[in-house]
Amino acid sequence: MPEPVLKTLIVDDEDNVLRAIKRLFMDEQTEVLTAASGRAGLEILKENEIALIISDQRMPGMSGSEFLKLAREIAPDAIRIILTGYADITAAVDAINKGGAYRYLEKPWKDAELLMVARDALDRYRLLRENRRLTELTRKQNEELKRWSDELQMDVQQQTIELSRQNKKLSELNRRLGQKIEEFIAAFSNLVDIRGGAAHGHSENVAAITQRIGSKLGMEKQALDRIVLAARLHDIGKIGMPDAIAIARPEDLSGDGLLQYKSHPVMGQSAIGMIEEFRDLGVLIRHHHENFDGSGFPDGLKGEKIPLGSQIIAGADLLDRLLSGGLTMDEIGAETRKRSVTVLEPELAYLIAHYMAEFTGYRANKGGESALGLENLRPGLRLSRDFRTDTGVLLLTKDTVLTEKHLELLKSCDFLNPSRTSIFVWV
Numbered sequence: 211m212p213e214p215v216l217k218t219l220i221v222d223d224e225d226n227v228l229r230a231i232k233r234l235f236m237d238e239q240t241e242v243l244t245a246a247s248g249r250a251g252l253e254i255l256k257e258n259e260i261a262l263i264i265s266d267q268r269m270p271g272m273s274g275s276e277f278l279k280l281a282r283e284i285a286p287d288a289i290r291i292i293l294t295g296y297a298d299i300t301a302a303v304d305a306i307n308k309g310g311a312y313r314y315l316e317k318p319w320k321d322a323e324l325l326m327v328a329r330d331a332l333d334r335y336r337l338l339r340e341n342r343r344l345t346e347l348t349r350k351q352n353e354e355l356k357r358w359s360d361e362l363q364m365d366v367q368q369q370t371i372e373l374s375r376q377n378k379k380l381s382e383l384n385r386r387l388g389q390k391i392e393e394f395i396a397a398f399s400n401l402v403d404i405r406g407g408a409a410h411g412h413s414e415n416v417a418a419i420t421q422r423i424g425s426k427l428g429m430e431k432q433a434l435d436r437i438v439l440a441a442r443l444h445d446i447g448k449i450g451m452p453d454a455i456a457i458a459r460p461e462d463l464s465g466d467g468l469l470q471y472k473s474h475p476v477m478g479q480s481a482i483g484m485i486e487e488f489r490d491l492g493v494l495i496r497h498h499h500e501n502f503d504g505s506g507f508p509d510g511l512k513g514e515k516i517p518l519g520s521q522i523i524a525g526a527d528l529l530d531r532l533l534s535g536g537l538t539m540d541e542i543g544a545e546t547r548k549r550s551v552t553v554l555e556p557e558l559a560y561l562i563a564h565y566m567a568e569f570t571g572y573r574a575n576k577g578g579e580s581a582l583g584l585e586n587l588r589p590g591l592r593l594s595r596d597f598r599t600d601t602g603v604l605l606l607t608k609d610t611v612l613t614e615k616h617l618e619l620l621k622s623c624d625f626l627n628p629s630r631t632s633i634f635v636w637v
């Protein structure tokens with residue numbers, strides 16, 4: 211787009227001056243407008259964009275400096291030049307101070323000087339206008355940028371909100387999935403636990419003891435949670451086995467029965483391993499009957515080759531079986547220590563024997579059956595089984611609620627004929 215021609219306004223009451231300057235500017239890059247008085251000049255200013263004003267100082271009515279002062283209000287960007295008589299310095303200073311004149315030139319002017327000053331002033335105006343245009347452009351671009359940035363920010367915010375909504379949904383789904391898995395595991399382990407007698411509640415007991423042993427060992431929660439899950443399912447391979455084999459102690463079995471019993475860790479792993487998320491549990495289940503000295507099954511793993519989780523489950527399993535076997539706490543402790551090195555890793559065996567009461571304390575919370583020695587009995591406990599002396603004399607019947615008198619009776623009998631049998635109570 212060609213640049214518009216800049217306009218110059220010349221104000222002088224002398225017509226010959228106006229014509230002389232107009233003629234002088236004929237070849238210049240500017241359109242010259244003229245006015246014979248300040249008032250007429252102001253009218254032109256209102257209707258045109260004037261880049262340069264050249265005004266005579268001495269005019270009837272309105273002086274040049276007065277005119278420039280008013281012109282400044284209408285066209286503040288126009289470059290103003292005052293023409294003044296040789297001796298009239300005061301008027302020139304006035305025009306500069308009040309009228310904001312860019313320069314003053316003496317009358318009569320020298321053509322070359324006037325042309326040079328006018329060109330200079332027009333260049334100055336052009337620069338000023340360009341500068342203003344660029345400033346305006348920058349302002350607009352900044353505004354646009356800010357709008358984009360605001361929109362972007364809003365988009366990001368919306369996406370963040372959407373993401374966090376999705377995350378919430380996902381974590382809710384995860385929570386529900388976790389719940390379903392827990393329900394599924396509970397249902398499975400119940401299948402094993404519904405057997406009667408000493409096996410009743412075995413999986414749940416082993417899981418609770420495993421949890422306590424793992425905590426005592428300072429295991430990290432996430433790893434321990436997996437081991438506890440495996441503990442709940444450790445005997446899942448016994449589903450479908452006849453009670454006579456499933457509940458039996460392996461040392462009491464032989465032949466096919468023993469073979470069948472020994473298959474339960476592998477059967478358990480096969481069942482659980484079919485679910486991808488449970489593969490790690492399957493490995494722990496497979497090795498829960500390995501012995502520390504390598505005499506266990508199914509793989510005869512030895513020492514540290516046995517996964518730690520399987521070792522802990524084996525310890526918890528042993529403790530629960532001993533607890534259900536009618537032994538006193540001291541006897542159970544002694545039995546556990548006896549199995550150090552052969553069945554259990556020595557430190558684990560001693561840890562279990564030492565914290566036995568703490569590890570089995572869950573029974574009190576769960577309201578289950580517990581085998582207690584005489585020293586642990588207290589009034590208010592209810593017997594879960596008949597209690598007979600070692601010689602077979604029935605001392606207390608099932609469901610008796612213990613009183614101080616019963617305790618005295620039990621103590622005096624024990625004094626006369628010390629008993630090796632625990633008393634089964636609901637705790």
Ligand SMILES: [Fe+2]
Nearest residue numbers: 444445498499
């Ligand atoms: Fe087992």
Ligand SMILES: [Fe+2]
Nearest residue numbers: 412444445527
């Ligand atoms: Fe077991």
